[in-house]
Amino acid sequence: MNPAHLAGIDFYGASEVLARQLIGVVVLVDGVGGRIVETEAYDREDPASHAFSGPTERNAAMFGPPAHAYVYRSYGIHWCLNFVCREEGHGAGVLIRAIEPLAGLDIMRRRRDADDSAALCSGPGKLCQALEVTRAFNGLSLAQPPFQLEAAPAGLEVVSGPRIGISKAMDVPWRFGLAGSRFLSRPFR
Numbered sequence: 494m495n496p497a498h499l500a501g502i503d504f505y506g507a508s509e510v511l512a513r514q515l516i517g518v519v520v521l522v523d524g525v526g527g528r529i530v531e532t533e534a535y536d537r538e539d540p541a542s543h544a545f546s547g548p549t550e551r552n553a554a555m556f557g558p559p560a561h562a563y564v565y566r567s568y569g570i571h572w573c574l575n576f577v578c579r580e581e582g583h584g585a586g587v588l589i590r591a592i593e594p595l596a597g598l599d600i601m602r603r604r605r606d607a608d609d610s611a612a613l614c615s616g617p618g619k620l621c622q623a624l625e626v627t628r629a630f631n632g633l634s635l636a637q638p639p640f641q642l643e644a645a646p647a648g649l650e651v652v653s654g655p656r657i658g659i660s661k662a663m664d665v666p667w668r669f670g671l672a673g674s675r676f677l678s679r680p681f682r
């Protein structure tokens with residue numbers, strides 16, 4: 494299988510297109526995970542993107558091949574998982590903000606020391622803690638273990654709005670979510 498076309502998704506497309514298409518896709522890490530319900534798009538031309546100033550040691554995976562992971566630490570505390578897209582060298586990706594937990598709930602509860610399933614993966618840091626994603630996953634192919642992606646069902650209603658927690662390009666409506674999901678990091682306006 495072409496790793497740039499996993500789960501029926503074309504990872505060579507624009508990040509904002511991929512971010513919308515990822516809603517409903519199931520992502521598993523070593524068999525633990527769930528349905529993606531919230532994403533944010535970032536592109537090299539976007540001043541809020543880690544790729545905006547060009548390649549660095551930290552963001553090198555963003556400039557790598559599509560359908561690979563870009564993992565970074567936010568505020569020196571939380572790991573964040575992104576899916577790289579576009580052609581190699583461009584610098585674009587999609588932040589996986591939240592998932593609806595479906596597989597390995599007991600494992601996620603133990604890792605997060607939390608019981609409420611709606612709060613297990615309702616934010617990028619929580620999600621990475623629940624799935625045990627760390628910097629060691631940076632640059633790994635999404636087409637190989639520990640990752641597994643499963644196609645989204647047809648007919649899902651996707652909503653969009655401004656991204657969260659950024660100080661540049663705050664009004665760009667590149668945050669996408671599954672309409673009505675109780676597993677979002679924050680409701681859409």
